[in-house]
Amino acid sequence: RPRVLSGIQPTADSFHVGNYVGALKQWVELQDTHETFYMVADLHAITVEQDPPTLRSRTRASVAQLLALGVDPERSVLFAQSHVPAHSQLSWVLECQAGFGEAGRMTQFKDKSARSASAEHVSVGLFTYPILQAADILIYQADTVPVGEDQRQHLELSRNLAQRFNSRYGKTLQVPEPYILKATAKIYDLMDPSAKMSKSLPGGVLDLLADVKKSVKSIKSAVTDTEREVRFDEVNKPGVSNLLTLLHVFTDSPIAELETGFEGKGYGDLKGDLAAAFTAFVEPVQAKVKTYLDDPAELDRILAGGARRAREVADATVRSVYEKIGFLALG
Numbered sequence: 335r336p337r338v339l340s341g342i343q344p345t346a347d348s349f350h351v352g353n354y355v356g357a358l359k360q361w362v363e364l365q366d367t368h369e370t371f372y373m374v375a376d377l378h379a380i381t382v383e384q385d386p387p388t389l390r391s392r393t394r395a396s397v398a399q400l401l402a403l404g405v406d407p408e409r410s411v412l413f414a415q416s417h418v419p420a421h422s423q424l425s426w427v428l429e430c431q432a433g434f435g436e437a438g439r440m441t442q443f444k445d446k447s448a449r450s451a452s453a454e455h456v457s458v459g460l461f462t463y464p465i466l467q468a469a470d471i472l473i474y475q476a477d478t479v480p481v482g483e484d485q486r487q488h489l490e491l492s493r494n495l496a497q498r499f500n501s502r503y504g505k506t507l508q509v510p511e512p513y514i515l516k517a518t519a520k521i522y523d524l525m526d527p528s529a530k531m532s533k534s535l536p537g538g539v540l541d542l543l544a545d546v547k548k549s550v551k552s553i554k555s556a557v558t559d560t561e562r563e564v565r566f567d568e569v570n571k572p573g574v575s576n577l578l579t580l581l582h583v584f585t586d587s588p589i590a591e592l593e594t595g596f597e598g599k600g601y602g603d604l605k606g607d608l609a610a611a612f613t614a615f616v617e618p619v620q621a622k623v624k625t626y627l628d629d630p631a632e633l634d635r636i637l638a639g640g641a642r643r644a645r646e647v648a649d650a651t652v653r654s655v656y657e658k659i660g661f662l663a664l665g
Protein backbone atom coordinates (compact mmCIF):
# COMPACT_ATOMS: atom_id res chain seq x y z
CA ARG A 335 0.00 0.00 0.00
CA PRO A 336 1.27 3.51 -0.76
CA ARG A 337 2.00 5.54 2.32
CA VAL A 338 0.33 8.75 3.51
CA LEU A 339 1.54 11.32 6.03
CA SER A 340 -0.23 14.46 7.11
CA GLY A 341 -0.44 16.76 10.10
CA ILE A 342 -2.51 19.46 11.74
CA GLN A 343 -1.48 22.09 14.27
CA PRO A 344 -3.10 22.16 17.74
CA THR A 345 -3.28 25.95 17.73
CA ALA A 346 -7.02 26.54 18.19
CA ASP A 347 -9.73 25.30 20.52
CA SER A 348 -11.47 23.69 17.56
CA PHE A 349 -10.74 22.59 14.02
CA HIS A 350 -12.84 24.45 11.46
CA VAL A 351 -14.79 23.39 8.41
CA GLY A 352 -11.88 24.38 6.13
CA ASN A 353 -9.59 21.91 7.92
CA TYR A 354 -12.18 19.17 7.61
CA VAL A 355 -13.27 19.72 4.02
CA GLY A 356 -9.80 20.61 2.72
CA ALA A 357 -7.85 17.87 4.47
CA LEU A 358 -9.29 15.76 7.30
CA LYS A 359 -12.08 14.22 5.21
CA GLN A 360 -9.38 12.93 2.86
CA TRP A 361 -7.35 11.65 5.83
CA VAL A 362 -10.29 9.46 6.81
CA GLU A 363 -10.98 8.22 3.27
CA LEU A 364 -7.36 7.36 2.50
CA GLN A 365 -7.35 4.88 5.37
CA ASP A 366 -9.17 2.43 3.08
CA THR A 367 -6.45 2.35 0.45
CA HIS A 368 -3.21 3.58 2.02
CA GLU A 369 -0.92 3.02 4.97
CA THR A 370 -1.68 6.20 6.92
CA PHE A 371 0.39 8.26 9.39
CA TYR A 372 -1.38 11.23 10.99
CA MET A 373 0.12 13.58 13.53
CA VAL A 374 -0.72 16.52 15.71
CA ALA A 375 2.01 19.02 14.85
CA ASP A 376 2.87 20.31 18.31
CA LEU A 377 6.47 21.13 17.32
CA HIS A 378 5.09 23.40 14.62
CA ALA A 379 2.70 25.00 17.11
CA ILE A 380 5.54 26.50 19.17
CA THR A 381 6.88 28.53 16.23
CA VAL A 382 4.58 31.16 17.70
CA GLU A 383 4.16 31.65 21.44
CA GLN A 384 1.91 29.11 23.16
CA ASP A 385 0.62 28.98 26.71
CA PRO A 386 1.78 25.56 28.02
CA PRO A 387 -1.46 24.33 29.67
CA THR A 388 -3.46 25.52 26.65
CA LEU A 389 -1.12 23.72 24.25
CA ARG A 390 -1.52 20.52 26.27
CA SER A 391 -5.32 20.68 26.31
CA ARG A 392 -5.52 21.63 22.62
CA THR A 393 -3.27 18.73 21.69
CA ARG A 394 -5.62 16.30 23.47
CA ALA A 395 -8.64 18.04 21.96
CA SER A 396 -7.04 17.69 18.51
CA VAL A 397 -6.64 13.95 18.98
CA ALA A 398 -10.24 13.69 20.22
CA GLN A 399 -11.48 15.54 17.12
CA LEU A 400 -9.46 13.36 14.75
CA LEU A 401 -10.88 10.23 16.36
CA ALA A 402 -14.42 11.64 16.31
CA LEU A 403 -14.07 12.48 12.61
CA GLY A 404 -13.11 8.91 11.82
CA VAL A 405 -9.34 8.55 12.09
CA ASP A 406 -9.09 4.97 13.32
CA PRO A 407 -6.07 4.25 15.54
CA GLU A 408 -6.20 0.58 14.54
CA ARG A 409 -5.75 1.42 10.85
CA SER A 410 -3.74 4.65 11.17
CA VAL A 411 -0.65 5.54 13.12
CA LEU A 412 -1.96 8.52 15.12
CA PHE A 413 0.66 10.35 17.15
CA ALA A 414 2.02 13.61 18.54
CA GLN A 415 4.99 14.98 16.59
CA SER A 416 7.00 15.74 19.76
CA HIS A 417 6.82 12.07 20.75
CA VAL A 418 9.02 11.17 17.78
CA PRO A 419 12.48 12.80 18.18
CA ALA A 420 13.47 11.79 14.64
CA HIS A 421 11.45 14.73 13.22
CA SER A 422 13.84 17.19 14.82
CA GLN A 423 16.84 15.08 13.81
CA LEU A 424 15.98 14.98 10.12
CA SER A 425 14.91 18.61 10.20
CA TRP A 426 18.43 19.68 11.19
CA VAL A 427 19.96 17.69 8.34
CA LEU A 428 17.52 19.24 5.85
CA GLU A 429 18.15 22.74 7.22
CA CYS A 430 21.76 22.20 6.22
CA GLN A 431 20.66 21.35 2.66
CA ALA A 432 18.08 24.09 2.24
CA GLY A 433 19.03 27.50 0.94
CA PHE A 434 18.33 30.64 2.96
CA GLY A 435 16.79 32.14 -0.17
CA GLU A 436 14.42 29.29 -0.87
CA ALA A 437 13.20 29.26 2.74
CA GLY A 438 12.70 33.03 2.51
CA ARG A 439 10.43 32.63 -0.51
CA MET A 440 7.79 30.71 1.47
CA THR A 441 4.68 32.86 1.30
CA GLN A 442 3.22 31.56 4.56
CA PHE A 443 6.35 32.75 6.38
CA LYS A 444 6.18 36.12 4.64
CA ASP A 445 2.51 36.54 5.58
CA LYS A 446 2.91 35.43 9.18
CA SER A 447 6.04 37.45 9.81
CA ALA A 448 4.54 40.54 8.16
CA ARG A 449 1.64 40.37 10.62
CA SER A 450 4.05 40.46 13.57
CA ALA A 451 4.81 43.82 15.19
CA SER A 452 8.60 43.59 14.89
CA ALA A 453 11.31 41.25 13.59
CA GLU A 454 12.33 40.47 17.17
CA HIS A 455 8.97 38.76 17.64
CA VAL A 456 9.42 36.48 14.64
CA SER A 457 11.14 33.28 15.75
CA VAL A 458 13.82 31.48 13.74
CA GLY A 459 11.51 28.46 14.08
CA LEU A 460 8.82 30.25 12.09
CA PHE A 461 11.39 30.67 9.32
CA THR A 462 12.48 27.01 9.34
CA TYR A 463 8.89 25.77 9.81
CA PRO A 464 8.55 24.40 6.23
CA ILE A 465 11.81 22.47 6.58
CA LEU A 466 10.49 20.72 9.68
CA GLN A 467 7.36 19.98 7.66
CA ALA A 468 9.54 18.45 4.94
CA ALA A 469 11.19 16.30 7.61
CA ASP A 470 7.73 15.16 8.83
CA ILE A 471 6.91 13.91 5.37
CA LEU A 472 10.26 12.54 4.23
CA ILE A 473 10.99 10.67 7.44
CA TYR A 474 8.05 8.34 6.75
CA GLN A 475 8.99 7.97 3.05
CA ALA A 476 5.44 9.16 2.34
CA ASP A 477 4.11 8.88 -1.22
CA THR A 478 1.00 10.99 -0.72
CA VAL A 479 0.30 14.06 1.43
CA PRO A 480 -3.37 15.14 1.75
CA VAL A 481 -3.55 18.89 2.46
CA GLY A 482 -5.41 22.04 1.48
CA GLU A 483 -4.24 24.45 -1.23
CA ASP A 484 -2.40 26.66 1.28
CA GLN A 485 0.19 23.90 1.82
CA ARG A 486 1.11 23.46 -1.86
CA GLN A 487 4.28 25.54 -1.68
CA HIS A 488 5.49 23.68 1.42
CA LEU A 489 4.94 20.39 -0.42
CA GLU A 490 6.98 21.66 -3.36
CA LEU A 491 9.84 22.48 -0.96
CA SER A 492 9.61 18.97 0.51
CA ARG A 493 9.91 17.50 -2.97
CA ASN A 494 12.89 19.71 -3.80
CA LEU A 495 14.70 18.80 -0.58
CA ALA A 496 14.12 15.07 -1.16
CA GLN A 497 15.39 15.30 -4.73
CA ARG A 498 18.43 17.33 -3.69
CA PHE A 499 19.33 14.85 -0.96
CA ASN A 500 18.92 11.93 -3.35
CA SER A 501 21.07 13.50 -6.03
CA ARG A 502 23.84 14.35 -3.57
CA TYR A 503 23.90 11.12 -1.59
CA GLY A 504 22.06 8.53 -3.70
CA LYS A 505 18.42 7.48 -3.55
CA THR A 506 17.41 7.66 0.10
CA LEU A 507 14.16 9.60 0.39
CA GLN A 508 10.82 9.05 -1.33
CA VAL A 509 9.72 12.15 -3.29
CA PRO A 510 6.15 12.84 -2.08
CA GLU A 511 3.13 13.88 -4.15
CA PRO A 512 0.64 16.43 -2.83
CA TYR A 513 -2.96 15.19 -2.64
CA ILE A 514 -5.02 18.35 -3.07
CA LEU A 515 -8.61 17.95 -4.26
CA LYS A 516 -9.40 20.85 -6.54
CA ALA A 517 -13.08 21.17 -5.62
CA THR A 518 -12.50 21.48 -1.87
CA ALA A 519 -8.88 22.61 -1.47
CA LYS A 520 -9.78 26.14 -0.44
CA ILE A 521 -12.79 26.93 1.70
CA TYR A 522 -13.52 30.63 2.13
CA ASP A 523 -14.54 32.71 5.11
CA LEU A 524 -18.33 33.02 5.38
CA MET A 525 -18.22 36.77 6.05
CA ASP A 526 -15.46 37.50 3.52
CA PRO A 527 -15.55 35.03 0.62
CA SER A 528 -12.38 36.58 -0.83
CA ALA A 529 -10.35 35.28 2.15
CA LYS A 530 -9.45 31.71 3.08
CA MET A 531 -11.29 30.42 6.14
CA SER A 532 -8.61 30.59 8.82
CA LYS A 533 -8.27 30.47 12.57
CA SER A 534 -6.42 33.80 12.46
CA LEU A 535 -9.47 35.47 10.93
CA PRO A 536 -12.27 34.91 13.41
CA GLY A 537 -15.11 36.54 11.45
CA GLY A 538 -16.82 33.88 9.36
CA VAL A 539 -15.11 30.71 10.57
CA LEU A 540 -17.26 27.63 11.10
CA ASP A 541 -15.70 25.76 14.03
CA LEU A 542 -16.56 22.09 14.50
CA LEU A 543 -16.82 22.44 18.27
CA ALA A 544 -18.72 25.75 18.34
CA ASP A 545 -22.24 25.88 19.70
CA VAL A 546 -24.36 24.56 16.82
CA LYS A 547 -26.93 27.37 17.17
CA LYS A 548 -24.12 29.87 16.70
CA SER A 549 -22.91 28.05 13.59
CA VAL A 550 -26.41 28.02 12.13
CA LYS A 551 -26.52 31.78 12.69
CA SER A 552 -23.18 32.28 10.92
CA ILE A 553 -24.38 30.22 7.98
CA LYS A 554 -27.58 32.25 7.76
CA SER A 555 -25.63 35.52 7.82
CA ALA A 556 -23.02 34.40 5.27
CA VAL A 557 -22.14 37.02 2.67
CA THR A 558 -23.56 36.24 -0.80
CA ASP A 559 -24.22 38.73 -3.63
CA THR A 560 -26.97 40.98 -4.96
CA GLU A 561 -28.30 38.48 -7.51
CA ARG A 562 -30.88 35.85 -6.64
CA GLU A 563 -29.78 32.80 -8.61
CA VAL A 564 -28.14 29.84 -6.82
CA ARG A 565 -25.38 29.08 -9.29
CA PHE A 566 -21.77 27.87 -8.94
CA ASP A 567 -19.49 30.62 -10.29
CA GLU A 568 -16.36 31.14 -8.24
CA VAL A 569 -15.34 34.34 -10.03
CA ASN A 570 -18.63 36.24 -9.92
CA LYS A 571 -20.36 34.49 -7.03
CA PRO A 572 -17.65 33.45 -4.55
CA GLY A 573 -19.92 33.46 -1.49
CA VAL A 574 -22.69 31.36 -3.06
CA SER A 575 -20.12 29.01 -4.64
CA ASN A 576 -18.47 28.45 -1.25
CA LEU A 577 -21.85 27.58 0.30
CA LEU A 578 -22.58 25.19 -2.58
CA THR A 579 -19.21 23.50 -2.10
CA LEU A 580 -19.96 22.98 1.59
CA LEU A 581 -23.47 21.70 0.87
CA HIS A 582 -21.99 19.32 -1.71
CA VAL A 583 -19.59 17.91 0.91
CA PHE A 584 -22.17 17.56 3.68
CA THR A 585 -24.90 16.03 1.48
CA ASP A 586 -22.71 14.13 -0.97
CA SER A 587 -24.80 15.57 -3.85
CA PRO A 588 -23.03 16.80 -7.00
CA ILE A 589 -22.99 20.60 -7.42
CA ALA A 590 -24.94 20.42 -10.72
CA GLU A 591 -27.70 18.48 -9.02
CA LEU A 592 -27.83 21.02 -6.20
CA GLU A 593 -28.08 23.88 -8.72
CA THR A 594 -31.03 22.21 -10.42
CA GLY A 595 -32.72 21.64 -7.07
CA PHE A 596 -32.48 25.34 -6.22
CA GLU A 597 -34.04 26.55 -9.48
CA GLY A 598 -36.74 29.06 -8.59
CA LYS A 599 -35.52 29.16 -5.00
CA GLY A 600 -33.29 31.69 -3.24
CA TYR A 601 -30.25 32.10 -1.01
CA GLY A 602 -32.38 31.60 2.11
CA ASP A 603 -33.16 28.06 0.95
CA LEU A 604 -29.50 27.35 0.22
CA LYS A 605 -28.48 28.57 3.67
CA GLY A 606 -31.30 26.65 5.34
CA ASP A 607 -30.25 23.41 3.65
CA LEU A 608 -26.60 23.95 4.52
CA ALA A 609 -27.46 24.73 8.14
CA ALA A 610 -29.45 21.48 8.38
CA ALA A 611 -26.76 19.38 6.66
CA PHE A 612 -23.96 20.86 8.77
CA THR A 613 -25.95 20.30 11.97
CA ALA A 614 -26.60 16.66 11.06
CA PHE A 615 -22.89 16.18 10.42
CA VAL A 616 -21.49 18.01 13.41
CA GLU A 617 -23.79 16.97 16.27
CA PRO A 618 -22.58 13.35 16.44
CA VAL A 619 -18.98 14.57 16.02
CA GLN A 620 -19.36 16.84 19.04
CA ALA A 621 -20.87 14.03 21.11
CA LYS A 622 -17.95 11.74 20.27
CA VAL A 623 -15.37 14.42 21.06
CA LYS A 624 -16.96 14.82 24.47
CA THR A 625 -16.73 11.08 25.13
CA TYR A 626 -13.06 10.97 24.12
CA LEU A 627 -12.21 14.00 26.25
CA ASP A 628 -13.86 12.36 29.26
CA ASP A 629 -11.14 9.72 29.12
CA PRO A 630 -7.77 11.46 28.71
CA ALA A 631 -5.90 8.33 29.81
CA GLU A 632 -7.30 6.52 26.77
CA LEU A 633 -6.18 9.38 24.48
CA ASP A 634 -2.68 9.22 25.97
CA ARG A 635 -2.65 5.45 25.47
CA ILE A 636 -3.57 5.86 21.80
CA LEU A 637 -0.79 8.44 21.37
CA ALA A 638 1.74 6.16 23.06
CA GLY A 639 0.85 3.32 20.71
CA GLY A 640 1.08 5.65 17.72
CA ALA A 641 4.47 7.01 18.82
CA ARG A 642 5.86 3.50 19.15
CA ARG A 643 4.85 2.58 15.60
CA ALA A 644 5.91 5.95 14.17
CA ARG A 645 9.35 5.79 15.78
CA GLU A 646 10.14 2.47 14.16
CA VAL A 647 9.70 3.88 10.67
CA ALA A 648 11.17 7.31 11.42
CA ASP A 649 14.27 6.00 13.20
CA ALA A 650 15.09 3.74 10.26
CA THR A 651 15.09 6.75 7.90
CA VAL A 652 17.32 8.76 10.24
CA ARG A 653 19.78 5.86 10.41
CA SER A 654 20.10 5.66 6.64
CA VAL A 655 20.31 9.46 6.26
CA TYR A 656 23.04 9.69 8.93
CA GLU A 657 25.01 6.98 7.23
CA LYS A 658 24.74 8.63 3.82
CA ILE A 659 25.98 12.00 5.08
CA GLY A 660 29.03 10.45 6.74
CA PHE A 661 28.22 10.27 10.45
CA LEU A 662 29.93 7.42 12.28
CA ALA A 663 27.71 4.53 13.23
CA LEU A 664 27.36 4.19 16.99
CA GLY A 665 29.84 1.37 17.74
Ligand code: TYM
Pocket residue numbers: 339340341342343344352353354355356357358375378466467470471479480481482483484485518519520521522530531532
Ligand atom coordinates in the same frame (compact mmCIF):
# COMPACT_ATOMS: atom_id res chain seq x y z
P1 TYM B 1 -2.98 23.57 9.52
O1 TYM B 1 -2.96 23.06 10.92
O2 TYM B 1 -2.97 25.04 9.31
O3 TYM B 1 -4.24 23.02 8.75
C1 TYM B 1 -4.56 21.64 8.69
C2 TYM B 1 -5.05 21.28 7.29
O4 TYM B 1 -6.22 22.05 6.94
C3 TYM B 1 -6.05 22.64 5.66
N1 TYM B 1 -6.80 23.91 5.62
C4 TYM B 1 -7.70 24.23 4.67
N2 TYM B 1 -8.14 23.57 3.59
C5 TYM B 1 -9.08 24.16 2.81
N3 TYM B 1 -9.59 25.38 3.09
C6 TYM B 1 -9.18 26.10 4.16
N4 TYM B 1 -9.70 27.31 4.43
C7 TYM B 1 -8.18 25.52 5.01
N5 TYM B 1 -7.55 25.93 6.14
C8 TYM B 1 -6.72 24.93 6.49
C9 TYM B 1 -4.55 22.85 5.54
O5 TYM B 1 -4.15 22.97 4.19
C10 TYM B 1 -4.01 21.59 6.20
O6 TYM B 1 -3.97 20.52 5.28
N6 TYM B 1 1.78 23.07 8.11
C11 TYM B 1 0.51 22.34 8.30
C12 TYM B 1 0.61 21.21 9.32
C13 TYM B 1 1.68 20.22 9.03
C14 TYM B 1 1.71 19.27 7.95
C15 TYM B 1 2.92 18.53 8.13
C16 TYM B 1 0.84 19.00 6.90
C17 TYM B 1 2.81 20.01 9.76
N7 TYM B 1 3.55 19.03 9.22
C18 TYM B 1 3.26 17.54 7.22
C19 TYM B 1 1.22 17.99 5.99
C20 TYM B 1 2.41 17.28 6.17
C21 TYM B 1 -0.51 23.32 8.80
O7 TYM B 1 -0.20 24.33 9.36
O8 TYM B 1 -1.79 22.90 8.69
